[in-house]
Amino acid sequence: MNNTAFEAFTVEETAEGKFLRSIKKKTVQDLPEGDVLVKVSYSSLNYKDALSASGNKGVTRRYPHTPGIDAAGVVDYSDHSDFHPGDKVIVSGYDLGMNKSGGFGQFIRVPADWVVKLPDGLTLHESMIYGTAGFTAAQSVYKLMEHGVKPGSGEVLVTGATGGVGSVAVAILAKEGFDVVAASGKAEQKEFLTSLGAKRIISREQAMDESSKALLKERWNGVIDTVGGGILTTALKSTKYGGVVTCCGNVASPQLYMTVYPFILRGITLAGIDSANCNIETRKEVWQKIAGPWKLDCLDQLVTDITLAELDSHIEKMLHGDLKGRTVVNLH
Ligand SMILES: NC(=O)c1ccc[n+]([C@@H]2O[C@H](COP(=O)([O-])OP(=O)(O)OC[C@H]3O[C@@H](n4cnc5c(N)ncnc54)[C@H](OP(=O)(O)O)[C@@H]3O)[C@@H](O)[C@H]2O)c1
Incomplete structure (x- = not known):
């Protein structure tokens, strides 16, 4: 024994x-x-x-x-x-x-x-730099691309950008050639986010619309949201026609108060991300991406x-x- x-x-x-x-x-x-x-x-x-x-x-x-x-x-x-x-x-x-x-x-x-x-190409230590948060970031990028969001066709927003999921998402998207806009509450981390590949940085306040408008000016081709609540609602209302928003987290709030108009007038897709019960085949595929084309230099x-x-x-x-x-x- x-x-x-x-x-x-x-x-x-x-x-x-x-x-x-x-x-x-x-x-x-x-x-x-x-x-x-x-x-x-x-x-x-x-x-x-x-x-x-x-x-x-x-x-x-x-x-x-x-x-x-x-x-x-x-x-x-x-x-x-x-x-x-x-x-x-x-x-x-x-x-x-x-x-x-x-x-x-x-x-x-x-x-x-x-x-x-x-997977070949990763050390045990590197695999935990990604860990669940990095895996979730990779799964979110995978989902955006699966739904047809392509590099070079407009800006992609990442919320909670200095966090575990957010920071890896910024870096993977930048590596894939996307124009990444990072939304962060940490003004002092601009240099960090730029070094990961963010083209532009906006504050949490700029990412959050307090009006009750059902639709806002179209800004994003895609969004990786990690915080939920009002910032996710604002992102959904500001996504361009046919765009995709992934949702994985609730650090700001689990609530979503909005109308159906972004979905029925702009054809927006809200794609849920769950890493915990992701099937083993997709899990292996995403880890292969992480160890291969999405392996980060940073x-x-x-x-x-x-x-x-x-x-x-x-x-x-x-x-x-x-x-x-x-x-x-x-x-x-
Ligand atoms: N669905 C899944 O499978 C899955 C997997 C992993 C994680 N998650 C979830 O994803 C979320 C993020 O995880 P994480 O590991 O990235 O956490 P984290 O490292 O703590 O990062 C969260 C980031 O969100 C921002 N933030 C914190 N409080 C906020 C608030 N009140 N309002 C707006 N933004 C706020 C901060 O970034 P800034 O200062 O840059 O704004 C913070 O660094 C969590 O809810 C977690 O449970 C889900």
Whole structure:
């Protein structure tokens, strides 16, 4: 029986309904059943982890719990013929880190159909610079292009542009040759966004129309929205005839108050993005794009590396919208 001990960032609920975070010792026997035991090298911090770590029961129903919806590491043991000890793998999405012990622990045990082999062209560390947020950004670009939005035909807006999803989306779109407009609440991050490839930067206020007009001046060929609420509503009302808007997040608000006119008068498409349950074939295809044509030259600019001990403070920063780019957690 595998009794290996390891460290895991753990969230506990007190009798008073408070949520306490600390690093605990666990053993592999504490992990849920699964085909593949992975020794985690790196994880990454995503908005969902910050919610799980602060007691959001919509994300995690039961505590104590180890969050971490992303993990990249090496197979330690496998009951499944597709995986062998020593294989480098990525596990992200499904129930990892939500209701199953996640990547903020030095080991995870998961079903084989959650596991993707690390594609050639990416290191384990690089795969976590993308992580779920980067994967979602890539999925959003993929969706825009699948719906016919092409480089060179007009501006594409990215909202929440300095965030994990937003920053990777700006960089991938720029790499594909799109004219990217970045909407950000951080005026001091203009240089960062320009270095990722944004052609123009607008403030959150400029991205948000407070009038109750059903339609606004047509501005965008496509939009990758990561924040929801009034900024998403404004984007839908400002998208050009036949344009496409992807929606993946709700950091501003989950609400959408608007009329149907952008859809029935301008033929706008609102495309939902869900990375967690994305089917394994699309998942592999998107990872191949990330490791190939969409591999970014600016990965070093996007990443902040932290240890398990530094997670707590970074979770607080994320909940306040204060992080920039991607945060990779080193589990070594
Ligand atoms: N559907 C999926 O599969 C999926 C996958 C991954 C993430 N998500 C969701 O996507 C969203 C973004 O995730 P992330 O990892 O990029 O998070 P993040 O790194 O925290 O970035 C979010 C960004 O949104 C902006 N922002 C924060 N608070 C805001 C507010 N009140 N109003 C307007 N903008 C605000 C900030 O960027 P600026 O300062 O530059 O404006 C912030 O950096 C989250 O809701 C997350 O849950 C969904």
